[in-house]
Amino acid sequence: xxxxxxxxxxxxxxxxxxxxxxxxxxxxxxxxxxxxxxxxxxxxxxxxxxxxxxxxxxxxxxxxxxxxxxxxxxxxxxxxxxxxxxxxxxxxxxxxxxxxxxxxxxxxxxxxxxxxxxxxxxxxxxxxxxxxxxxxxxxxxxxxxxxxxxxxxxxxxxxxxxxxxxxxxxxxxxxxxxxxxxxxxxxxxxxxxxxxxxxxxxxxxxxxxxxxxxxxxxxxxxxxxxxxxxxxxxxxxxxxxxxxxxxxxxxxxxxxxxxxxxxxxxxxxxxxxxxxxxxxxxxxxxxxxxxxxxxxxxxxxxxxxxxxxxxxxxxxxxxxxxxxxxxxxxxxxxxxxxxxxxxxxxxxxxxxxxxxxxxxxxxxxxxxxxxxxxxxxxxxxxxxxxxxxxxxxxxxxxxxxxxxxxxxxxxxxxxxxxxxxxxxxxxxxxxxxxx
Numbered sequence: 001x002x003x004x005x006x007x008x009x010x011x012x013x014x015x016x017x018x019x020x021x022x023x024x025x026x027x028x029x030x031x032x033x034x035x036x037x038x039x040x041x042x043x044x045x046x047x048x049x050x051x052x053x054x055x056x057x058x059x060x061x062x063x064x065x066x067x068x069x070x071x072x073x074x075x076x077x078x079x080x081x082x083x084x085x086x087x088x089x090x091x092x093x094x095x096x097x098x099x100x101x102x103x104x105x106x107x108x109x110x111x112x113x114x115x116x117x118x119x120x121x122x123x124x125x126x127x128x129x130x131x132x133x134x135x136x137x138x139x140x141x142x143x144x145x146x147x148x149x150x151x152x153x154x155x156x157x158x159x160x161x162x163x164x165x166x167x168x169x170x171x172x173x174x175x176x177x178x179x180x181x182x183x184x185x186x187x188x189x190x191x192x193x194x195x196x197x198x199x200x201x202x203x204x205x206x207x208x209x210x211x212x213x214x215x216x217x218x219x220x221x222x223x224x225x226x227x228x229x230x231x232x233x234x235x236x237x238x239x240x241x242x243x244x245x246x247x248x249x250x251x252x253x254x255x256x257x258x259x260x261x262x263x264x265x266x267x268x269x270x271x272x273x274x275x276x277x278x279x280x281x282x283x284x285x286x287x288x289x290x291x292x293x294x295x296x297x298x299x300x301x302x303x304x305x306x307x308x309x310x311x312x313x314x315x316x317x318x319x320x321x322x323x324x325x326x327x328x329x330x331x332x333x334x335x336x337x338x339x340x341x342x343x344x345x346x347x348x349x350x351x352x353x354x355x356x357x358x359x360x361x362x363x364x365x366x367x368x369x370x371x372x373x374x375x376x377x378x379x380x381x382x383x384x385x386x387x388x389x390x391x392x393x394x395x396x397x398x399x400x401x402x403x404x405x406x407x408x409x410x411x412x413x414x415x416x417x418x419x420x421x422x423x424x425x426x427x428x429x430x431x432x433x434x435x
Contacts, residue, residue, distance in 0.1 A: 022047040027079040029097075033061045036070045053086045058275050062114070062406055063096035069402065083107065091275050094118070095135075095406050104128055112271035115139070116156070116410065125149075132271045135410065136160070137177070146170060154269070157181070158201070158414070167192075168210075175262065177201040177414060185209050199262070259415055260429035263422070266407045267399070267432055276397040284390055291390075298391040399432070 024047050025031040025040075031048070034040035039056055040048040064073040077097040083089070084106040091112040092104075099118040104110060105127045113125075113134045120139040125131060126147025133154040136144065141160035146152075149170040155177075157165070162181040167173060168189045174196045178186060183206045190210055193200075202208075281291050346356055412422055 021050040023050055023053055023082045023085045025082040027077055027081065029064060029073055029075045029077040030061070030080060030082070032073040033064055033070050033077065036072050037061075048082070050085065053082075054088065056086045057088055057278070058091045059083075059086070059089060060091075060093045060402065061097070062093045062402060066096075067402055091271060093403075093406070112269065112275075114406065133269050137410075138413070149173075154266070156410070156414070172196075173200075175199045175265070178206070179203050181206075187211075256425045257429050259411060259417070259422075260425050263407060263411050263426065264430055264432050266410065267404065272403070273398060276394055279397060280390060280394045286390070291394075294387045294391050295394065298388045299395060 022042075025034065026046065028044075031040060031044060031046065034048055034052075035044060037059070039052055039059075041052055042049055060069060061067070061073075061077060064070045064076060067073070077094065077099060080094065080099055080102060083092075084103055086107060088109055089107045090109055092107075092110060093112075093114045094102075095114050096117045099115065099120055102115055102118075102120050102123060104113070105124065108128060109130065110128050111130050111132045113128075113131060113136070115123075116135045117138045120136065120141060122143040123136055123139075123141060124143075124145040125134065126145045129148060129150075131149055131152050134152065135154070135156040137156045137158045137160065139160050141157065141162055144157055144160075144162055144165060146155075146167060147169065149172075151172055152170045153172055154175045155167065155170065155173060156175070158177040159180045162178070162183055164185065164187075165178055165181075165183055166187040167176065168187045170176075171189055171192050173192060176196075176199065179201050180203065183203070185207050186202060186209065188208045188210065193208060277288070277291060277295070280286070281288060342353070342356055342360075345351065346353055408419070408422055411417075412419060
């Protein structure tokens with residue numbers, strides 16, 4: 001009988017193991033990263049549980065050999081095969097690896113992608129309608145398909161091998177860099193160009209066109225009073241004045257300011273801010289609109305006049321909860337209620353009020369008497385400290401070292417400036433207060 005029971009238990013255990021569906025992760029570096037990030041809970045065995053992948057929203061596997069979040073990754077990642085089974089992935093940072101293929105066609109929730117400095121040859125993002133920011137520069141791209149991207153604000157695809165590019169359906173594109181490719185033409189939407197092209201960069205030999213198929217481009221100015229109907233493509237250029245009353249120094253100052261403005265925008269990309277807000281909201285069970293109000297009131301990311309609360313948030317949260325309960329108890333034990341109960345006892349036992357007061361002082365429960373004593377600091381005071389501390393923790397998550405460094409590196413490469421130059425300009429011009 002014991003043997004039969006043991007056999008049945010073994011069978012049930014085996015069935016239980018196999019009933020947990022898994023996802024194959026062929027790249028050992030990728031799986032090591034998932035283990036370091038506490039995503040893969042079943043160990044280094046070439047797969048992860050489907051249930052583990054389901055909860056991944058943000059994935060940061062940038063520069064794995066230098067990333068402090070990935071201490072046990074021993075090689076750069078060459079394949080992200082398996083990531084297509086992460087259905088709730090919203091942000092992917094895989095900068096600085098050796099990835100050759102990236103299939104995100106099933107990751108339809110993704111809003112932010114940074115796959116710069118890899119070896120990717122083709123990238124099809126046409127099935128990712130929610131993408132807000134894409135950095136795929138410094139790869140080996142010969143094909144980049146974007147599809148409809150009505151909310152995409154940032155696209156960096158410079159330093160690749162692209163021969164054609166269509167951004168016509170990227171109608172909110174504020175920041176765009178396609179320089180150092182093999183392009184001759186870029187297909188655009190004229191209205192989008194007129195609105196945002198000051199933040200666009202390409203090689204001087206490349207033409208912006210509204211129609212790729214026609215052969216004789218017509219040069220027009222950036223702004224026209226009335227649109228013209230024609231089947232001939234239009235090369236759009238910006239008129240520049242040959243006269244200038246400003247000095248080179250003035251323009252260099254403006255260039256610095258423009259670079260740092262772009263740096264600030266990258267640093268505080270809405271998708272990045274939203275992810276960190278969600279992380280803190282979940283940690284402290286906060287309401288989204290409530291937390292947004294706290295950020296607007298107390299955040300010092302763009303206000304250098306505010307001070308940062310550096311005390312542990314958990315301490316303030318604990319004290320706030322303690323004082324909130326104390327406040328509740330004081331409401332329960334309010335003076336009129338206490339007096340009514342004293343009178344009830346006096347009448348029941350025919351006592352002298354003075355004697356009962358003396359007995360309460362002499363024999364009353366110390367903790368109960370403490371509840372009626374005045375507080376040194378109010379619940380509101382600790383709640384205010386808690387709110388400020390939560391916002392301070394959120395800001396530190398937003399400006400974490402690895403993320404800030406990746407943004408700095410991107411700006412340095414784009415404008416060919418040194419780290420020292422950029423640091424000096426940030427101190428001088430940045431609106432984002434370093435924490």
